[in-house]
Structure formats: C-alpha cells, structure tokens
Amino acid sequence: MQSARFEDLGGPHGTLNADALRADARRESFGLLALLSPGLLLVFTVIIVPIGWLFWLSLYDETGALSAANYARFFEQASYIRTFITTFKVAFFVTGACVLLGYPLAYMLSQLPRRAASICLIFVILPFWTSVLVRTYAWLVILQRKGLANSWLIDLGVISQPLPLANNFAGVIIGMTHIMLPFLVLPLYASMKTIDTDCLRAGMNLGASPAATFRQIFFPLSLPGLASGVVIVFVLCLGFFVTPALMGGGKVIMWAMRMEQTTSLYSNWGAGAALGVVLLAVTLALLGLFQWLLGARATGVWSSR
Amino acid sequence: MSAETSLPISHRQRLWLYGLGGLVLLFLIAPSVIIVIMSFSGSTLLQFPPEQWSLRWYESYFGSVEWRDATIVSVKVAVMTMIVATPLGTAAAYAINIGTLRMTGAINALLTASLIIPVILIGIGTFFLYARIGLNNTLTGLVIAHTVQALPLVVLTVLSGLRSYDMNQEKVARSLGANRFSAFRQVTMPQIRFSIVSGALFAFITSFDEVVVSLFISGGETTTLTRRMFNALRDQIDPTIAAISTCLIVLSIVLLSAAQIFGRGR
Structure with a gap:
C-alpha cells in the first residue's frame, strides 16, 4: 500500500524507482498470501478436496463404469x-x-x-x-x-x-x-x-x-x-x-x-x-x-x- | 433513541406487539429453562415442576467414566481448536483487511465455505478423506475438522475489530523502525485484542458444540461429548442428559458473557 502511494506521485522519481517499488509491492503481497495460506490450505484440504473427490465418485456406478446411475x-x-x-x-x-x-x-x-x-x-x-x-x-x-x-x-x-x-x-x-x-x-x-x-x-x-x-x-x-x-x-x-x-x-x-x-x-x-x-x-x-x-x-x- | 419515542404511537397502543414478541421470546428461552429445572429433579419421571429435588443426575454424570472421558475429549479438542484457529484466523483477517490482494472474492468464499456448505456434506467428506489418511478417531483429526469450522467465525470477528482500527498507526510504528511483526504485536494487537479474544471464545464453543462432523469422525477413545449425547438420545431419554445440558447451557452463558465483556472493551 505504501509503495502504491509513492508510485502515485509520478514524476521522474516514480519512473526511476518503478522497478524497486514494484518488487516491494510483490514482496508485500507474497507476505499477505503467506499469512492467508495456512487457513486457506486447511479449508481447501478438509472441505474442497473431499467434496471434489465425492463428486468424482458419484460419477461412477458400482461396477466402476462411468455412468449417471x-x-x-x-x-x-x-x-x-x-x-x-x-x-x-x-x-x-x-x-x-x-x-x-x-x-x-x-x-x-x-x-x-x-x-x-x-x-x-x-x-x-x-x-x-x-x-x-x-x-x-x-x-x-x-x-x-x-x-x-x-x-x-x-x-x-x-x-x-x-x-x-x-x-x-x-x-x-x-x-x-x-x-x-x-x-x-x-x-x-x-x-x-x-x-x-x-x-x-x-x-x-x-x-x-x-x-x-x-x-x-x-x-x-x-x-x-x-x-x-x-x-x-x-x-x-x-x-x-x-x-x-x-x-x-x-x-x-x-x-x-x-x-x-x-x-x-x-x-x-x-x-x-x-x-x-x-x-x-x-x-x-x-x-x-x-x-x-x-x-x-x-x-x-x-x-x- | 429519542427518534423512536417521538413516533406518535404510544407504548400502550403497542401492547399487542409486546405481547406477541414476548410469547416468541418465551418460546425461545423456555426449553432451556425447563431443562435446567428438570436437571435438579429427584425422580426418573418427567414432571414439571419436579416434586422432589436432588443432585442425582449430576452425580450420575460426574460419576460415569464414559461421560467423563467424553467430556475430557471435548474439552481437549475445543482448547486445541481455539489455540490453532485463533492465530490462523487472525492472520487471515489481517491480510484481508489490508485489501491489496487480488481475488478477494475467491479468498472470502473459501474462508467462509464451511458456513455455506451443508455440514452433513462436510462430515461425510471429512470422514472419506480421513479414512484414506488414517485420521478418523484421532484427536488431531477432530482438531483439524473443528478448526475449519471455527476459522470463519474467528476471521469475521477479528475483521470487525480491524475495521474500526486505523492501520496508519502500524505504519507509523514501522516508519519509526519497528519491523512488521513487532509493529503488529506492540501497536495493532493491543487495540484489537478484544476481538481476538471474542473470536477465540467463539472458536472454543463452536468446537465444543459441534455435532455432525464429530458423529462421523470421532469414536472409540476419542468419542466427543456431543457424539455420546446424540447416541444416548437415539436410544432413550436419560435424565443424566438434563444435567449435562445444564452444564452446556452454563458454559454458553459464561463464554457469551465473556465475549460480550471483552467486546465492549473495544
């Protein structure tokens, strides 16, 4: 957020520092993702994966053939x-x-x-x-x-x-x-x-x-x-x-x-x-x-x- | 609240409304009150009010090894869920609050998934997954499953605390040389600690009261209190459950008041 605001200033400094600022912003969002990831990973593994698995399972009948039975x-x-x-x-x-x-x-x-x-x-x-x-x-x-x-x-x-x-x-x-x-x-x-x-x-x-x-x-x-x-x-x-x-x-x-x-x-x-x-x-x-x-x-x- | 009283309708004209609303409130609260009173009954018959009083159902609760073991399992799981879900939820809420990440919609949907997806499906899915990786009937499995259920409540509670907090304070701390973590710990956290504590209490009670998922993934040594109660209720109406229920109601009241008191400190 900080870096984004500096970029808004524009001018010669903005273009000069653009790369450094962009790297900073990237680091920032990596950090935030790292904070989110344990929770997201847990929800994904315990809820989304099994439900996807069950959906897959529902597409096969008892004999193991693909069907809508x-x-x-x-x-x-x-x-x-x-x-x-x-x-x-x-x-x-x-x-x-x-x-x-x-x-x-x-x-x-x-x-x-x-x-x-x-x-x-x-x-x-x-x-x-x-x-x-x-x-x-x-x-x-x-x-x-x-x-x-x-x-x-x-x-x-x-x-x-x-x-x-x-x-x-x-x-x-x-x-x-x-x-x-x-x-x-x-x-x-x-x-x-x-x-x-x-x-x-x-x-x-x-x-x-x-x-x-x-x-x-x-x-x-x-x-x-x-x-x-x-x-x-x-x-x-x-x-x-x-x-x-x-x-x-x-x-x-x-x-x-x-x-x-x-x-x-x-x-x-x-x-x-x-x-x-x-x-x-x-x-x-x-x-x-x-x-x-x-x-x-x-x-x-x-x-x- | 002067705006309300200045409506040209008197309270007397509204008596019918208060009567109706009062009846609905009675409908909501009466079952709990009846159970609390019944738990002190001295007889096995269902009489209200009871003719004689005793603590026999509490003795039968605390005296039974099975009920005691189940209670210990539930307390352990709830405490561990609280310990795991609170930091995870706080970290997630912090990241969401900054608001610079893309795909916020997807992130929110994923975090609140366990509130929207039918619990029965989560129960069956978790059982199916755990059967493959050997987590059924384990404390770890229960804690993971309950953490997923409690996470959205922690996130929402902490987020509401962060919304009323000015993030610039943390920036000031960082510009004065604090690194990000110590800026959070020394500046932000003291100001949102009440929401964090409320979130932790919600996580505890969510885990302690959870029934459906526990029905599938707990058993044997790790049977939770709610699972044992569910099975007991399927067979017959044992007045011991009235005593257990009273304990659960008291626990809810205590935790809710604590959350309320902490919430007000915000």
Whole structure:
C-alpha cells in the first residue's frame, strides 16, 4: 500500500524507482498470501478436496463404469422422491413458522428503546449459542408421549389422550423452528434497525394511520432483511440433520439423514456422494439466486453472531 | 433513541406487539429453562415442576467414566481448536483487511465455505478423506475438522475489530523502525485484542458444540461429548442428559458473557 502511494506521485522519481517499488509491492503481497495460506490450505484440504473427490465418485456406478446411475436413481426410486418431498415440505413449514414468529419479534425489538432491546436480544442470542443437541433434547422432554406438554394438557382437561407431538412430522417442525428462528430474527432485526424513523414520521405527518405507515413504508423497507433471513433458514433446513434424526422417530427421512444412511449404513458412497452434490448445487443455486436478485450476501447473520 | 419515542404511537397502543414478541421470546428461552429445572429433579419421571429435588443426575454424570472421558475429549479438542484457529484466523483477517490482494472474492468464499456448505456434506467428506489418511478417531483429526469450522467465525470477528482500527498507526510504528511483526504485536494487537479474544471464545464453543462432523469422525477413545449425547438420545431419554445440558447451557452463558465483556472493551 505504501509503495502504491509513492508510485502515485509520478514524476521522474516514480519512473526511476518503478522497478524497486514494484518488487516491494510483490514482496508485500507474497507476505499477505503467506499469512492467508495456512487457513486457506486447511479449508481447501478438509472441505474442497473431499467434496471434489465425492463428486468424482458419484460419477461412477458400482461396477466402476462411468455412468449417471447415481443421479438417475433420484428420479426412478420412489423412496428418494419421498425424501426430497419431505425435505422441501419441512423446509417450507419451518421457514413459514420462522417468518410468522420472527417478524413480530424482530419488529418489536427494532421499536423498543435500546436498553430493553439489548436485554430481549439476549434471549435470542443465548439459544443461538446453545448446543443444538441440548435444545433438541429439551423439545423431546416437552413433546414426547409422556412429556410435559401432554401431561399439562391432560391435567388442564383439554385432551384426554396424549397427542402425538414427538417422533413425527410435527415434532420435527417444532424443534427445527426453535433452532432456525434466531437465523431469521438476527438479520431481520439488523436490517430493521437501519430503517430511517424519519420516513415513518413523515408518513404519519402526512396523515397515514399507524397501520398504513407500517404497511406502505416499514414493511416494504424491511423486505430485503426478511428475504435474507428466509434464504438462510430455508437453505439450512435443506441440509439439517440432528433434529430430524432425533425427533422424526424414523418416519421423517430428510435429505441429510438419507445421506448418512446411504454412506454409513449401506456404504454406498456413490449414491451418498450424488445426494451431497445435488444438495450442494441446490444450496449454492438458492444463495446465488438471492445474491443476484438483491445484490447482497445471505451470510450476514454470521457476523452478528 | 429519542427518534423512536417521538413516533406518535404510544407504548400502550403497542401492547399487542409486546405481547406477541414476548410469547416468541418465551418460546425461545423456555426449553432451556425447563431443562435446567428438570436437571435438579429427584425422580426418573418427567414432571414439571419436579416434586422432589436432588443432585442425582449430576452425580450420575460426574460419576460415569464414559461421560467423563467424553467430556475430557471435548474439552481437549475445543482448547486445541481455539489455540490453532485463533492465530490462523487472525492472520487471515489481517491480510484481508489490508485489501491489496487480488481475488478477494475467491479468498472470502473459501474462508467462509464451511458456513455455506451443508455440514452433513462436510462430515461425510471429512470422514472419506480421513479414512484414506488414517485420521478418523484421532484427536488431531477432530482438531483439524473443528478448526475449519471455527476459522470463519474467528476471521469475521477479528475483521470487525480491524475495521474500526486505523492501520496508519502500524505504519507509523514501522516508519519509526519497528519491523512488521513487532509493529503488529506492540501497536495493532493491543487495540484489537478484544476481538481476538471474542473470536477465540467463539472458536472454543463452536468446537465444543459441534455435532455432525464429530458423529462421523470421532469414536472409540476419542468419542466427543456431543457424539455420546446424540447416541444416548437415539436410544432413550436419560435424565443424566438434563444435567449435562445444564452444564452446556452454563458454559454458553459464561463464554457469551465473556465475549460480550471483552467486546465492549473495544
């Protein structure tokens, strides 16, 4: 950087020293690359290389011949199609539930005075940093047949027979919504904070009712933040493993569980790898589409963690 | 925050919103609270609130060799991950912050890859790679895999610290004769140390709570706490897990508060 600035001075000195300065700049960027290289090398070896390897593997069938059999399977076998349908259904339901619960929460947080908001925010961030296993265990305790929810409802006389809440689709939705909710609330809240209150005040000054101000000014301005939260949650749902594996009762087979079964249980690496490749492709396509449409990165949530 | 209060809507008109938001907050926090209370229950039955109180589940956690070994493995791996990921992440963040390198987009994409790529795919891929080079069921393998997961968080945290720091100070130090490393150590690092510490804490907790990759690559002597919990939850609901969960929740609270306190020092 220093050398670049000297070059800007131009003049006879600039041309005289150009070679030395260029060598200096080169040394500088080599130094920076050397700082980056251990991290980059590690990520490359542990993530990129194996994924490339798996992709290569997915192109061969059991006999070792080059074929698309591993991919054709997805369209031919009903069990795979069922898995995809279940996965997308869960992702849609969970994303929907997160929007319904998360939007009012983020809106409230953005309207509260700073102090109150930061106290409430603790209740969002703490679960975010609590192990997924702990939270899934909690929901198992609450939702199972003899769990807390059922015994409360029976004690209150609302129901006479325990409701099937865990080990099925409903359990997976409830547990996953709890885990995904902060991923929607945090970016949404951050974007709502940037909405200029003057716009709202101007709207109300001009005679709009609070409801109309919200509908015509605040809501449209909050949409990019909402979209970024929705994309993150949806994408995370597609590849989610822990909660459906523990709360699905073996009935809700999602994409990631299918991958685990095919590789660990049946040692069918080609099929498992193909599932992984398609999952990655869908994930990247959704994130890319989002970035292209809104010109923003959907990974913003991580910096606010 | 006067701008907010000057909106012509009273808090009273907003009661419904606060009610709704409060319910969602309750939904977020209630499971953890219930587990903490249940962990002090004296019975194997799931009752809330428990009818008798005891520390039996904590005794069963600390008394069990299996749980203790798994906890030790997890702590070891998390500490080593923190020690490896923090300098690597700080160095990377420093280089990115200078901003003269070409291909910044590719570098960022690679560094944050583990946040975007589905964890299950990373788990299977790491297992596949480790099977070839004999790193499955080893501490080294776990530390490497967890470092990759923790790296982006360290980079992002340190980067946010560097963004609010004036790099010219380091240049001044260098023009006064300090070499680059001692300029960083004596001038830059003291001013971004809070972000570095926060990043290190995030690295620790990321490793300690990691489930999916550990499921694939840990086992036998190196079974992590999360892997053992996952397997235990698959079989039955053992109240010992409530005690372990409470310990994990307390750990999260402690580390988050530490990160918060250090973050404020910035």
